[in-house]
Amino acid sequence: MALLELRGISKTFTGRGRTVHAVRGVDLDLDSASTVALVGESGSGKSTLGRIVAGLHRASGGTATFGGADLLGAWDRERRRSVQMVFQHPFQSLDPRWPVDRILREPLARLSGLRGSAADRRVDELLDQVGLPTAMRGRLPAELSGGQQQRVAIARALAPRPDLVVLDEPTSGLDQSVRGRVVDLLRELQQETQAAYLFITHDISVVRRIADQVVVMHHGEVAERGPRTAVLDHPQDDYTRTLLAAVPVADPRRRARALPRHEETR
Amino acid sequence: MTAVEAVRTRVRRRRPFLWTGTGVLAVLIVLGLVGPFLVADPLAVDPVHALQSPSGAHWFGTDYYGRDVFARAVHAIRLDLMLGVSVALLALVIGSAVGVISGYLGGRVDDVLMRVTDVLMAFPGFVLAMILLLAIGESTPKLALALAVAAVPPFVRLVRAEALAQRELEYVDGAKVSGAGWLRIAFGHVLPNSLRPAAVQFTLVCGYSILNVAGLAYLGIGIHAPTPEWGVMVAEGAQNMLTGQWWTAFFPGLLIALTVMGLHFVGDDLGGDR
Numbered sequence: 430m431a432l433l434e435l436r437g438i439s440k441t442f443t444g445r446g447r448t449v450h451a452v453r454g455v456d457l458d459l460d461s462a463s464t465v466a467l468v469g470e471s472g473s474g475k476s477t478l479g480r481i482v483a484g485l486h487r488a489s490g491g492t493a494t495f496g497g498a499d500l501l502g503a504w505d506r507e508r509r510r511s512v513q514m515v516f517q518h519p520f521q522s523l524d525p526r527w528p529v530d531r532i533l534r535e536p537l538a539r540l541s542g543l544r545g546s547a548a549d550r551r552v553d554e555l556l557d558q559v560g561l562p563t564a565m566r567g568r569l570p571a572e573l574s575g576g577q578q579q580r581v582a583i584a585r586a587l588a589p590r591p592d593l594v595v596l597d598e599p600t601s602g603l604d605q606s607v608r609g610r611v612v613d614l615l616r617e618l619q620q621e622t623q624a625a626y627l628f629i630t631h632d633i634s635v636v637r638r639i640a641d642q643v644v645v646m647h648h649g650e651v652a653e654r655g656p657r658t659a660v661l662d663h664p665q666d667d668y669t670r671t672l673l674a675a676v677p678v679a680d681p682r683r684r685a686r687a688l689p690r691h692e693e694t695r
Numbered sequence: 696m697t698a699v700e701a702v703r704t705r706v707r708r709r710r711p712f713l714w715t716g717t718g719v720l721a722v723l724i725v726l727g728l729v730g731p732f733l734v735a736d737p738l739a740v741d742p743v744h745a746l747q748s749p750s751g752a753h754w755f756g757t758d759y760y761g762r763d764v765f766a767r768a769v770h771a772i773r774l775d776l777m778l779g780v781s782v783a784l785l786a787l788v789i790g791s792a793v794g795v796i797s798g799y800l801g802g803r804v805d806d807v808l809m810r811v812t813d814v815l816m817a818f819p820g821f822v823l824a825m826i827l828l829l830a831i832g833e834s835t836p837k838l839a840l841a842l843a844v845a846a847v848p849p850f851v852r853l854v855r856a857e858a859l860a861q862r863e864l865e866y867v868d869g870a871k872v873s874g875a876g877w878l879r880i881a882f883g884h885v886l887p888n889s890l891r892p893a894a895v896q897f898t899l900v901c902g903y904s905i906l907n908v909a910g911l912a913y914l915g916i917g918i919h920a921p922t923p924e925w926g927v928m929v930a931e932g933a934q935n936m937l938t939g940q941w942w943t944a945f946f947p948g949l950l951i952a953l954t955v956m957g958l959h960f961v962g963d964d965l966g967g968d969r
Binding site for chain 2: 483510516517522524582586588
């Protein structure tokens with residue numbers, strides 16, 4: 430049985446007389462220590478699905494189990510500990526008035542019951558894991574670079590030793606070289622912690638480096654799914670082909686060949 | 696420019712209003728602390744020297760009872776500043792707590808709290824303080840409480856508006872995922888990030904509270920003669936204005952104006968975008 434199993438998950442937002450079906454009947458399986466990449470254009474529902482998994486949105490329909498238990502019911506401390514999230518904008522996701530040390534101590538105190546010197550040691554360990562010097566403990570988020578901020582956010586997510594981390598476009602706000610280092614860091618950390626990743630992104634180059642499975646979302650539905658190489662190298666769905674063709678290619682001749690037969694994006 | 700450089704530039708930049716305001720307040724505080732030991736007895740009546748104009752012997756002149764206006768004005772500093780700051784502090788604490796709960800939780804809680812705030816706002820603050828003071832009885836702490844309750848609504852509105860914006864930011868989701876409950880998120884994360892507009896209001900309320908104390912004293916409510924208090928002094932001195940003894944009300948009035956200006960300058964600078 431998979432660590433995370435989603436069946437027919439849907440999410441509808443209503444307001445001002447409008448109804449938006451953000452997610453429509455999505456099935457998804459995620460095993461321990463593996464990575465499923467959720468890809469799709471903006472508005473495809475991938476972030477909403479990620480937030481449902483992380484307990485930040487309530488699903489409108491469907492069932493979800495995590496480690497065999499219902500994921501859509503009440504979230505106790507243990508459930509909160511085991512499912513963590515890294516957000517898209519590193520600076521916005523960290524309280525601007527809290528120093529790094531305090532940011533990392535919050536999940537340790539709330540979810541792992543670690544305080545005092547035990548928390549101190551764990552903060553040092555986490556900073557070391559994400560490649561930040563311990564001297565940064567006292568820094569405010571504004572005093573860190575974008576890459577450093579995202580490393581702090583990753584350390585915060587890993588602090589309570591989660592079984593699943595939802596990563597919502599964790600590299601999109603970073604420049605190209607930092608992006609690669611953060612992806613490498615996430616891969617190393619996965620080997621160390623054996624956590625499963627639900628990796629939300631629209632960056633295909635990142636998907637190639639980190640994903641085991643790929644789920645392509647379009648208008649709230651799953652357009653295609655499968656192992657990384659199958660989906661990226663032999664896409665079956667027209668929308669997936671369009672998405673892959675949108676990836677910038679330096680060579681214009683290759684770019685012409687990569688274009689899909691017809692435009693699918695509605 | 697990085698955020699750190701921006702902070703440093705901000706520190707370096709000249710801020711004339713901040714320094715003027717701080718200077719005025721510093722002089723008043725020092726005078727309020729040291730002055731009472733150096734000046735004459737503020738309650739010493741001397742009918743022989745009543746209503747003397749400002750001179751070397753009596754810098755601010757003397758009042759109807761021959762009391763030294765300068766001595767009374769200096770003795771009043773401590774009471775007036777204490778009242779102003781405590782009223783503003785009390786209003787800030789109550790107003791920001793209600794505002795952050797209202798803004799962060801939203802929904803029905805927000806609706807109820809906002810309607811209560813609307814009711815409070817329907818009364819002019821001065822009148823509301825007067826009614827409250829008459830209802831709960833007179834004493835200096837009760838005066839501070841009444842003025843504070845009257846000053847709460849703007850704090851609620853300001854903090855709520857900022858909390859509404861802050862609760863949508865990702866750091867709030869970050870705190871949720873880190874296991875923080877709503878109370879901790881509201882008061883530990885959202886409130887500190889929503890206080891900036893309230894800081895300006897704080898200094899304004901400090902100033903206006905002194906004016907309100909003066910106004911209430913003028914109506915015979917709150918602090919009474921012969922307590923050396925600027926409002927009381929203005930109220931007493933106003934009777935002499937018509938007969939030409941302008942100094943009895945002018946100097947305490949000037950000190951009220953200077954204090955309000957000093958606080959206003961500091962608040963205005965702290966609340967700016969710099």
